[in-house]
Amino acid sequence: MPDTNTAAAAGFQNAEAYEKVMGRWSRRLAPLLIRFGGLSDGDRVLDVGCGTGSLTFTVPEIANVAAVTGIDLTEPFVEFARARNSDPRISFQSADARVLPFEDNSFDRAFSMLVLQFIPDAARAVAEMRRVVRPGGTVTAAVWDSYGGRPHIRMIWDIAAVLDPAIDRHHLFRPLTAPDEMATLWRELGFLDVEQTSLLIRMEFSCFDDYWSPFTKGEGPPGQLVASLSASARATLTEQLRRAYLADRPDGPRSFVCVAWACRGTVAA
Ligand SMILES: C[S@@+](CC[C@H](N)C(=O)[O-])C[C@H]1O[C@@H](n2cnc3c(N)ncnc32)[C@H](O)[C@@H]1O
Numbered sequence: 001m002p003d004t005n006t007a008a009a010a011g012f013q014n015a016e017a018y019e020k021v022m023g024r025w026s027r028r029l030a031p032l033l034i035r036f037g038g039l040s041d042g043d044r045v046l047d048v049g050c051g052t053g054s055l056t057f058t059v060p061e062i063a064n065v066a067a068v069t070g071i072d073l074t075e076p077f078v079e080f081a082r083a084r085n086s087d088p089r090i091s092f093q094s095a096d097a098r099v100l101p102f103e104d105n106s107f108d109r110a111f112s113m114l115v116l117q118f119i120p121d122a123a124r125a126v127a128e129m130r131r132v133v134r135p136g137g138t139v140t141a142a143v144w145d146s147y148g149g150r151p152h153i154r155m156i157w158d159i160a161a162v163l164d165p166a167i168d169r170h171h172l173f174r175p176l177t178a179p180d181e182m183a184t185l186w187r188e189l190g191f192l193d194v195e196q197t198s199l200l201i202r203m204e205f206s207c208f209d210d211y212w213s214p215f216t217k218g219e220g221p222p223g224q225l226v227a228s229l230s231a232s233a234r235a236t237l238t239e240q241l242r243r244a245y246l247a248d249r250p251d252g253p254r255s256f257v258c259v260a261w262a263c264r265g266t267v268a269a
Helices: 015-037 054-062 075-083 122-132 151-163 181-188 208-217 220-228 231-246
Strands: 044-048 067-072 090-094 107-113 133-144 192-205 254-266
Touching (some): 015 054, 015 133, 015 192, 015 220, 015 254, 044 122, 054 067, 054 107, 067 075, 107 122, 122 133, 133 181, 151 231, 151 254, 181 192, 181 254, 192 208, 208 220
Parallel strands (some): 044 107, 067 090
Antiparallel strands (some): 192 254
16 A cells, blocks of 8 residues: 555545535536547446545436446545445445555456645556556546646636745645646556546535535635645635635625536556
């Protein structure tokens, strides 16, 4: 097992908090990613870094698959997903994407949604997905375009960095988030018919509190940032973010685009 727990390092720990920060939105991305990657009746599907199960639970809604296995390194997420499952074709287990506990050629398709950017040696995880998918099967993944495609999160990092120039915005440049970076890796790993695209969803918030309060629970990288601030720095950030969210209009609903990079390739014979 690799030394670093990449999930804990990125602040993933609490399933209920994760649902508010991301799970409610990654459910919207899941059908787009599955349709981009392809899915057929009878497929055996692996969801790498399944989190609370957004993609895993969507797979059987799109095709009459044989089985879907979700794996994740965050045990509370695996337990949360398991507790919500009533489909005998779906199973969840704890595992590291870099050392998948499956035999070669065990699946027809592997998906990984919003995970690889948290794994510094992401190539190792993609190579593992290639190993466990049969020749002719597909490996499909998505990462958020964190630099150019997530305005509601950029607002947090940019305002925080203006208030305190010592704040490091390396989160905007995570592995595989640059244009064509995923496709380059897929080709290096020998996949065939490699294609990278952009997938767009909208995140809709009912008011500033609906937008902001999930980030104050310590979950994920923005949650880690907020938790690291002093009470006064946090209050200033909150006030400036409120101004950014409102943009001189009364509090109420706002809609933000969110764009993911997605890449798929076919496992060579
Ligand atoms: C942003 S969440 C995405 C979860 C889910 N796929 C979704 O879209 O809602 C990132 C997930 O990657 C998982 N993760 C991070 N490093 C991992 C690793 N090395 N192996 C397995 N899962 C990992 C975290 O536990 C977390 O559930």
